[in-house]
Amino acid sequence: MNYKQIISACEASAHLVSMVPVERVVEFGYSIGLNSDTSVLDFCCGYGEMLNLWNEAFGINVVGIDIHEPFIVEGKTRVRGDRINLIAGDIFAYSDSKRYDVVVCTELSAGLFEDFASGIAFIEKHLKQGG
Numbered sequence: 001m002n003y004k005q006i007i008s009a010c011e012a013s014a015h016l017v018s019m020v021p022v023e024r025v026v027e028f029g030y031s032i033g034l035n036s037d038t039s040v041l042d043f044c045c046g047y048g049e050m051l052n053l054w055n056e057a058f059g060i061n062v063v064g065i066d067i068h069e070p071f072i073v074e075g076k077t078r079v080r081g082d083r084i085n086l087i088a089g090d091i092f093a094y095s096d097s098k099r100y101d102v103v104v105c106t107e108l109s110a111g112l113f114e115d116f117a118s119g120i121a122f123i124e125k126h127l128k129q130g131g
Contacts, residue, residue: 025050026057032102034058041065041100041126043091044107048075048084055081063100065091092122099128 034040036059042051045064048071054060065087066072072088079086087094091105091112103123105112113119 022053025053029054029058034060034102036060038102039098039100039128040102040104041096043094043103043105043123044112045071045086045104046075046106047071047078048086049078050104050106051084051086052078052080055084059083063087063096065089065094067091096126099131100126101128101131103127103131 034054034057038058038060040051040054040060040062042048042062042064045051045066046068048062048064048066051060051062051064055062059081061083063085064072064075066075067088067090069088072086075086103126105119105123113122
């Protein structure tokens with residue numbers, strides 16, 4: 001599926017819980033060099049729609065976590081590929097020895113963390129060296 005097809009397929013989706021236009025999500029993936037070897041961890045993933053977009057465009061391996069279980073349940077019905085794992089749970093309780101190429105938290109400035117620096121420190125714990 002090419003870039004324009006991905007955008008067209010997702011523009012009408014109410015499942016991208018973001019103020020960022022769909023085309024910017026895909027463009028951002030291109031700009032950071034996502035590809036089929038990239039592993040992504042997404043904290044506060046919502047329905048996982050950004051992960052679906054990136055998986056379709058780049059073939060990434062992803063884990064998405066959100067505390068709102070109905071988002072995860074709905075997201076699992078929308079997963080388009082076997083490289084996406086959505087988990088209902090508290091991001092602060094998530095424990096995994098794996099380190100990821102990219103770690104995303106779109107809610108970084110939404111009051112989840114004491115301050116921006118502590119949010120970045122939390123994310124860095126899950127990031128590969130050089131990620």
